[in-house]
Amino acid sequence: MDIASPFELAETRRLTALHALDLLDTAPEEEFDAITRLAAAATGSASAFLSLIDRDRMWVKAQTGGVPTVVPRLESMCDTTIGRNAPLVVDDLVADPRFCDHWLIEAGTRFYAGLPLRVTDRDGVRQPVGALCVLHPHPRTLNAAERQALDDLAVLAESLMVSRGAAREAVGHAVALERQQRIFRQAERMARIGWWRLNLADERVEWSDGVFRIHDLDVGQDPTLASACEFYPPQARAVVSRSLAHTIETGQSFDFEVDFLSAKGVERRVRSMGEIEWTDGYPAAVIGVFQDVSEEYALVQALRRSADSDPLTHMPNRTVFNRTLETAVAAARAHAAPLALVLIDLDDFKCVNDTFGHPAGDEVLKTIARRLHAPWLKDCCSARLGGDEFAVIVDDPALLDDAAALVARLENELRITTMADDRTMETGASIGLAMFEPARFASLRDFIHAADESLYAAKRRRIGERRAA
Structure with a gap:
C-alpha cells in the first residue's frame, strides 16, 4: 500500500483550502481588481496581480498592467513565494542567481515582490493559496511605506477571498435550512457574516445570530421589514428598497454595499447579497447573506487617500x-x-x-x-x-x-x-x-x-x- 509523503499530505490540504474558496476560473471582480490597482499605485510599480496556485498552474484572479492569466506552476515566481514564511523580494532578477534565467526577464521585468496569501482551513491551519505580487521593468527596492502598504493589501485580499468564498457557499445552500445553519455557523465566525430571509407573503424577516451581532442586538425576536430598514441612513435605505423591489419584480439577484448604523450608534459598512427563493414556480421569499465589511472598507479608503x-x-x-x-x-x-x-x-x-x-x-x-x-x-x-x-x-x-x-x-x-x-x-x-x-x-x-x-x-x-x- 502506497503511503503519502508529508509533502503530498500538506499539498492535499492546501489544495482543499484553495478549492473551498471557489475562486478559480471565476469572472473578474472589481474588489480584487481594486487591490491590484492600489498595490501598483502604492509601490510605483508597472503592474500588479493576485494569483492562485492550483496543482499544476498559476491562475491570475486580478491584475493591472498586462500579466499572463495562466502560467505553468513551476515557471511562476508565485510558486516560490507561497513556499516561504516571508515575502519574496528580488531587487534585480538578473543579478539573482536563482532567477537570472527566468522568463519574466525576457518579458521586460527586473524587479519582483510577492507576498503569500493564506486562508484558514477547516482544521484552523493557515494554508498558502496564492500571492499578491508587483513587477517593475527596472531594478529597485521597496521602502518601509511601500512594504507596509503591500502587507495591508495582502491582509485585505485574504479577508476578501474568505468572504467571497463563504458568501458564495452560503447563498448556494440557503434553501436547505439545516445545511445553511451549519455553513453559517462556520462562516459567521470566520467572516463577520450572517444569513437573512424575507417572507414575501407577510414581509416577516428572519435573521441568523450573525446578523443580530452586526446590528448590536441580542438574539431574539426577528424584526419587521420596516424596522430592519431603520438601521440604514436615508440614501442607503433607498438603495436597499430599490434592490429588493428589483429582485422581487425581475427575479434577478442583488449585491450591494452601503453605510449602516447599529443599535449602539456604531457606524459600519455592510454588504448584502440576495436572491429569490422559489416554491412551486412562485417567488416565496428573498434570501441572502449580510456581512460587516467595515475593516476592509476603511483600509481600502485609507489606501486610496494615501495614493491620492x-x-x-x-x-x-x-x-x-x-x-x-x-x-x-x-x-x-x-x-x-x-x-x-x-x-x-x-x-x-x-x-x-x-x-x-x-x-x-x-x-x-x-x-x-x-x-x-x-x-x-x-x-x-x-x-x-x-x-x-x-x-x-x-x-x-x-x-x-x-x-x-x-x-x-x-x-x-x-x-x-x-x-x-x-x-x-x-x-x-x-x-x-x-x-x-x-x-x-x-x-x-x-x-x-x-x-x-x-x-x-x-x-x-x-x-x-x-x-x-
Missing part, C-alpha cells in the same frame, strides 16, 4: 490635480463657465531649509497647505505638485471677478515668517494666474503653459523687486 495625497501636507497630489483640472476644463468649455489656474512657487524656501533645517521647511509647507484650505478658498481645489510648488484650481465667479485682487490676497496670505535662535526669515510666494479661454487654449497643455508663463513673469518681477530693495 501628499504624505507631508495631506493635500491632493499631482495625479489628483491633473484629473481635477482636466474635468474642470471640460466643464468650463462645455458651459462657458469662468475658470482659472493658479501656480505657486515659494521664494527663498531653499534658504529656510539651509538655515533652519528640513523640519522648519516642512512646517512652512504644512502652513502653506493650511492657508490654501482656508474658508475663503473652500470651493477651490488646492494641491501640492511637488517640492515647493503648489497649484489652485479656481472656478468661483466671485473670486475670479477680480483676478489681480485674488493674486494679491494669495501673496499676502502666503507670507510666512520662520524664527529660530534669534534669526528670522520670511518666505513669500511667486504666483502665476491664467484665465481659461476656450478660443485661445486648444489643449490642457496650452492652459498650463499660460499659467507657467505667468508664474515665470511673477518670479522675474519679484527678483527685480528684491534687487531694487
